[in-house]
Amino acid sequence: MESKSMNKAEKQRKIVSGTVLSNKMDKTIVVQVTSLKKHPKYGKFFRSYKKFKAHDETNSCDVGDRVEIIESRPISKEKKFRLYKVVQKVQRADLEVKDEMTEAGV
Numbered sequence: 001m002e003s004k005s006m007n008k009a010e011k012q013r014k015i016v017s018g019t020v021l022s023n024k025m026d027k028t029i030v031v032q033v034t035s036l037k038k039h040p041k042y043g044k045f046f047r048s049y050k051k052f053k054a055h056d057e058t059n060s061c062d063v064g065d066r067v068e069i070i071e072s073r074p075i076s077k078e079k080k081f082r083l084y085k086v087v088q089k090v091q092r093a094d095l096e097v098k099d100e101m102t103e104a105g106v
Helices: 092-104
Strands: 015-022 028-038 045-055 066-071 079-088
Touching: 015 045, 015 079, 028 066, 028 079, 045 066
Parallel strands: 045 079
Antiparallel strands: 015 028, 015 066, 028 045, 066 079
């Protein structure tokens, strides 16, 4: 993404980080955001998951990448976020080795 300074409007928008679950759509990624919440009565902490569709102009994200998405104007019916930056790229060679191992039954 372009490295430019954030203006006042971008500072007020919500930025969330998550993991890319799907990139099968053109210029769209599905990002799973995990949050830790506390049960109001019992006090136990549990994970809550939410999926967001985000606009990826360059189709640069792969499944498993850690990304940050930022709120924006509605781009479509379900897309209200856009890709802000890629925090960590997934190692594709590692995934291919794991896929081969699961097929071999290891």
